Amino acid sequence: MARRFTPKIITTNDLLEGDVIYLTADGSWTRRFSDAKLFLEQAEAEAALARIETRQDIHVGAYLADAETGIDGRPQPVHFREQFRATGPSNYFHGKQAETGDVQVQ
Amino acid sequence: MYRYSEFDDAFVRARVAEFRDQVNRRINGSLTEEEFKPLRLKNGLYLQLHAYMLRVAIPYGTLDSRQMHQLAHIAEVWDKGYGHFTTRQNIQFNWPKLADVPDMLEALADVSMHAIQTSGNCIRNVTADHFAGAADDEIEDPRPTAELLRQWSTDHPEFQYLPRKFKIAVSGSPNDRAVTRAHDIGIRAVRGKGDETGYEILVGGGLGRTPMIGKVIRSFLPKDDLLPYMEAILRVYNLSGRRDNKYKARIKILVHETGLDELKDQIETEFTARRRVFPGVNQRLLESLNAHFAPPEFVDAESSEYELRRTRDPLFRTWCDTNLNRHRDPNLAIVTISLKPVAGTPGDATADQMRTIADLAKSFAHDEIRVSHEQNIILPHVPKAFLPRIHDRLKRSGLATANIGLISDIIACPGMDYCALATARSIPIAQEISQRFDELRLERKIGPLKIKISGCINACGHHHVGHIGILGLDRAGVENYQITLGGDATETAAIGKRPGPGFSAEELIPALERLLDAYLTIRLSGNETFLQCYRRLGDQPFKTALYPDSARKAA
Numbered sequence: 001m002a003r004r005f006t007p008k009i010i011t012t013n014d015l016l017e018g019d020v021i022y023l024t025a026d027g028s029w030t031r032r033f034s035d036a037k038l039f040l041e042q043a044e045a046e047a048a049l050a051r052i053e054t055r056q057d058i059h060v061g062a063y064l065a066d067a068e069t070g071i072d073g074r075p076q077p078v079h080f081r082e083q084f085r086a087t088g089p090s091n092y093f094h095g096k097q098a099e100t101g102d103v104q105v106q
Numbered sequence: 107m108y109r110y111s112e113f114d115d116a117f118v119r120a121r122v123a124e125f126r127d128q129v130n131r132r133i134n135g136s137l138t139e140e141e142f143k144p145l146r147l148k149n150g151l152y153l154q155l156h157a158y159m160l161r162v163a164i165p166y167g168t169l170d171s172r173q174m175h176q177l178a179h180i181a182e183v184w185d186k187g188y189g190h191f192t193t194r195q196n197i198q199f200n201w202p203k204l205a206d207v208p209d210m211l212e213a214l215a216d217v218s219m220h221a222i223q224t225s226g227n228c229i230r231n232v233t234a235d236h237f238a239g240a241a242d243d244e245i246e247d248p249r250p251t252a253e254l255l256r257q258w259s260t261d262h263p264e265f266q267y268l269p270r271k272f273k274i275a276v277s278g279s280p281n282d283r284a285v286t287r288a289h290d291i292g293i294r295a296v297r298g299k300g301d302e303t304g305y306e307i308l309v310g311g312g313l314g315r316t317p318m319i320g321k322v323i324r325s326f327l328p329k330d331d332l333l334p335y336m337e338a339i340l341r342v343y344n345l346s347g348r349r350d351n352k353y354k355a356r357i358k359i360l361v362h363e364t365g366l367d368e369l370k371d372q373i374e375t376e377f378t379a380r381r382r383v384f385p386g387v388n389q390r391l392l393e394s395l396n397a398h399f400a401p402p403e404f405v406d407a408e409s410s411e412y413e414l415r416r417t418r419d420p421l422f423r424t425w426c427d428t429n430l431n432r433h434r435d436p437n438l439a440i441v442t443i444s445l446k447p448v449a450g451t452p453g454d455a456t457a458d459q460m461r462t463i464a465d466l467a468k469s470f471a472h473d474e475i476r477v478s479h480e481q482n483i484i485l486p487h488v489p490k491a492f493l494p495r496i497h498d499r500l501k502r503s504g505l506a507t508a509n510i511g512l513i514s515d516i517i518a519c520p521g522m523d524y525c526a527l528a529t530a531r532s533i534p535i536a537q538e539i540s541q542r543f544d545e546l547r548l549e550r551k552i553g554p555l556k557i558k559i560s561g562c563i564n565a566c567g568h569h570h571v572g573h574i575g576i577l578g579l580d581r582a583g584v585e586n587y588q589i590t591l592g593g594d595a596t597e598t599a600a601i602g603k604r605p606g607p608g609f610s611a612e613e614l615i616p617a618l619e620r621l622l623d624a625y626l627t628i629r630l631s632g633n634e635t636f637l638q639c640y641r642r643l644g645d646q647p648f649k650t651a652l653y654p655d656s657a658r659k660a661a
């Protein structure tokens with residue numbers, strides 16, 4: 001039997017800011033993990049990744065990351081690395097935890 | 107100190123202009139990331155976990171106040187008001203924006219600094235003993251040699267695409283404070299017959315996935331022969347080093363696979379040929395460089411103020427006992443400013459702290475500042491009379507932590523708080539250790555101890571050569587910390603050994619407490635350091651302390 005597909009989100013770093021961003025359901029970008037689109041099908045996730053990889057003028061190094069649905073029904077990270085990317089460093093209150101707002105993408 | 111020549115300045119400015127153009131082309135879409143990445147890396151610009159990171163070279167860790175002020179300025183204008191000093195005597199800015207980086211580089215060029223060759227498979231920033239020119243055990247100042255190597259290696263056309271990165275460290279003293287044995291090439295000043303100074307050349311040291319201690323490939327190299335000999339080593343490595351596997355591409359693997367003797371023959375053959383191309387150029391250059399590093403004029407200052415304060419102020423006395431080293435002039439002291447406050451981030455300094463350090467260096471310390479690979483700042487030439495005033499000012503800026511060489515003077519790489527390659531965090535571990543042992547008030551009782559922490563196998567935190575090394579790993583999606591014991595970064599270099607399985611973040615601090623409790627119980631006296639005790643007894647008693655359950659099962 002094929003292994004069950006772990007749901008994914010698409011994440012990358014913003015070209016200008018370097019900040020972590022996530023693909024949303026309407027094809028725009030957000031800085032919040034919880035606003036990312038959760039892909040439940042592998043084929044759909046991979047197709048979306050291939051599509052956005054052509055937009056290198058916006059972001060750098062897109063990839064699929066494991067996610068799960070939290071108690072609030074929104075996606076949350078599975079691995080601790082994604083947790084840190086979604087929050088910011090633990091030694092200072094810098095990065096995402098200090099400044100969350102949606103990225104304006106042209 | 108060395109000041110840029112017109113040639114250096116024009117070269118650096120041209121690189122900034124070139125990179126500005128490359129950044130513009132990346133932003134307007136004419137360059138893809140694939141095309142741009144090698145270009146940005148050549149200028150020290152990484153993309154990390156949360157942001158870009160700019161790594162700035164501080165050649166052999168030497169700065170003056172003007173440069174330190176400029177680093178503070180850069181931290182404030184284009185970053186979040188601080189910088190991180192690294193184990194390669196560099197500084198990293200963690201939050202630059204892509205479009206601002208050319209301006210940052212321009213600001214660096216204004217004070218003869220740059221980020222060239224801080225990344226990529228080239229010869230990286232040459233490091234040196236941070237006590238250079240000041241230490242009382244010094245045979246010679248290693249910095250003219252390091253500067254010679256910097257000039258020779260910068261933009262060297264033959265060595266821009268080596269199989270892998272290449273790191274050189276230079277020490278001028280028998281006591282090795284530059285970790286020369288863990289570098290691709292280590293250079294140590296030695297005295298030959300007839301008191302002539304030359305170099306001992308070590309090759310093939312390195313940490314990372316396959317840690318190795320460098321081997322002596324030449325026990326005495328006349329100074330004149332340095333550059334042709336370096337070219338010979340690099341040439342042999344460039345041609346024969348493995349390019350098929352990134353993890354086997356460092357020169358240490360070539361040394362290991364080829365054998366020292368065989369490699370030595372190849373290098374000597376190459377050297378004989380190269381030497382003919384270097385008729386004395388080396389020596390003339392070195393002489394002119396020596397003048398740049400001439401020691402400042404030390405005046406005999408009255409030091410009664412220092413003596414008086416020592417007797418009256420216990421805090422000052424404690425700080426002196428841990429943070430001062432002997433200067434070759436008895437009227438002076440070498441001051442180490444700790445960047446390891448209790449529960450702080452090792453190696454970080456705020457812009458204000460950088461300014462305080464710059465001002466102190468300018469007013470009281472012959473305008474010289476060093477960055478140590480142990481992530482502290484050194485004022486190498488301080489007349490003792492000024493020590494009380496310096497201590498007062500450091501205290502006001504949160505820089506007077508008296509812990510050099512003790513358990514809280516931890517090396518820690520950025521780990522998964524910043525680094526894209528990390529497998530676990532290192533900073534919070536350093537913070538917890540320093541906090542816990544401060545609470546226990548055990549730091550002074552434990553005495554000299556070097557803890558070094560890396561957030562992945564790349565070992566930027568030098569964990570293999572820590573008396574206690576800690577390596578952060580990802581074990582099935584959980585941070586896990588592997589301990590090594592008995593490592594040593596000095597002239598008696600050794601790679602630490604793993605006593606057993608790793609610990610979770612929660613288990614780690616109690617495990618260290620057990621380990622150090624055991625040490626305090628079994629050491630011969632208060633004078634036997636942790637490392638000496640480990641060497642005397644081997645790892646068994648420490649294993650038992652770390653893994654009491656398995657010890658009980660075995661019994």
Ligand code: SF4
Pocket residue numbers: 519520521522525526527528529560561562563564565566567
């Ligand atoms: S040791 Fe690993 S985690 Fe730490 S700075 Fe180096 S590459 Fe990054």
